[in-house]
Amino acid sequence: xxxxTQSQPEMSVQEAETVTLSCTYDTSESNYYLxxxxxxxxxxMILVIRQEAYKQQNATxxxxxxNFQKAAKSxxxxxxxxxxxxTAMYFCALNxxxxxxxxxxxxxxxxxxx
Amino acid sequence: KAGVTQTPRYLIKTRGQQVTLSCSPISGHxxxxxxxxxxxxxxxxxxxxxxxxxxxxxxxxxxxxxxQFSNSRSEMNVSTLELGDSALYLCASSLYQGGQxxxxxxxxxxxxx
Numbered sequence: 001x002x003x004x005t006q007s008q009p010e011m012s013v014q015e016a017e018t019v020t021l022s023c024t025y026d027t028s029e030s031n032y033y034l035x036x037x038x039x040x041x042x043x044x045m046i047l048v049i050r051q052e053a054y055k056q057q058n059a060t061x062x063x064x065x066x067n068f069q070k071a072a073k074s075x076x077x078x079x080x081x082x083x084x085x086x087t088a089m090y091f092c093a094l095n096x097x098x099x100x101x102x103x104x105x106x107x108x109x110x111x112x113x114x
Numbered sequence: 115k116a117g118v119t120q121t122p123r124y125l126i127k128t129r130g131q132q133v134t135l136s137c138s139p140i141s142g143h144x145x146x147x148x149x150x151x152x153x154x155x156x157x158x159x160x161x162x163x164x165x166x167x168x169x170x171x172x173x174x175x176x177x178x179x180x181x182q183f184s185n186s187r188s189e190m191n192v193s194t195l196e197l198g199d200s201a202l203y204l205c206a207s208s209l210y211q212g213g214q215x216x217x218x219x220x221x222x223x224x225x226x227x
Contacts, residue, residue, distance in 0.1 A: 033214050033215075035214075035215065037218075042220070043202060043220050043221045043223075044218060044219070044220045044221070045204060045206070045218035046218075047215050047216075047217070050214065050215055091157065095212075095214055097212055097214075098212060099162055099169055099170040099211060099212050100145050100147045100162045100164075100169075100170070100206070100208055100211060100212055100213065100214075100216060101147070101159045101162065101170055101172070102147075102149075102157075102159065102206075102216065103159070104156060104157040105156075106156045107156065107157075
């Protein structure tokens with residue numbers, strides 16, 4: 001069975017600063033995918049960034065980057081130059097590839113202060 | 115290209131009724147997955163459909179069922195509604211079974227009175 005843990009229920013950051021959201025996971029599979037999804041009040045789940053487990057290089061997407069520590073089963077998201085539009089719930093998710101099922105963490109509410 | 119479309123956006127039902135939710139995937143996507151989102155349980159996987167067949171199922175009672183049509187559109191049905199079924203139901207599509215990433219719709223907010 002797969003598990004994803006997000007231990008911080010909420011965080012706050014000043015606009016233009018950097019924030020890191022934590023996530024740990026557990027799986028016995030050797031090949032898997034990790035994702036960060038953003039869910040603003042509009043409800044739509046938006047893909048922020050993804051990481052394939054076999055890739056050692058950490059994924060980056062503009063202001064978003066991850067710190068993937070495979071041995072520690074840790075997958076944190078760093079948001080640089082935070083913007084007001086980054087205010088949302090952020091979910092860490094795991095997929096083991098055999099099917100489309102995503103296992104989600106409980107999510108973290110991020111507030112960006114002006 | 116249009117995104118994943120879910121209808122209706124909001125729905126209010128009473129206990130004991132049944133409900134059908136609809137999901138149209140992104141054009142060309144053949145896999146559709148459904149998730150239930152509640153404040154207490156978070157996001158939980160319901161089932162996945164690919165090529166009109168249920169390929170994977172989460173830990174939900176038999177009152178939750180679904181189907182997929184030849185055009186890849188999917189419906190989810192919940193019978194004998196209970197108060198605990200109040201949730202946001204999200205649909206996600208991908209190119210094929212197990213395909214990543216998945217693209218989500220805006221969800222259907224179901225409220226049970």
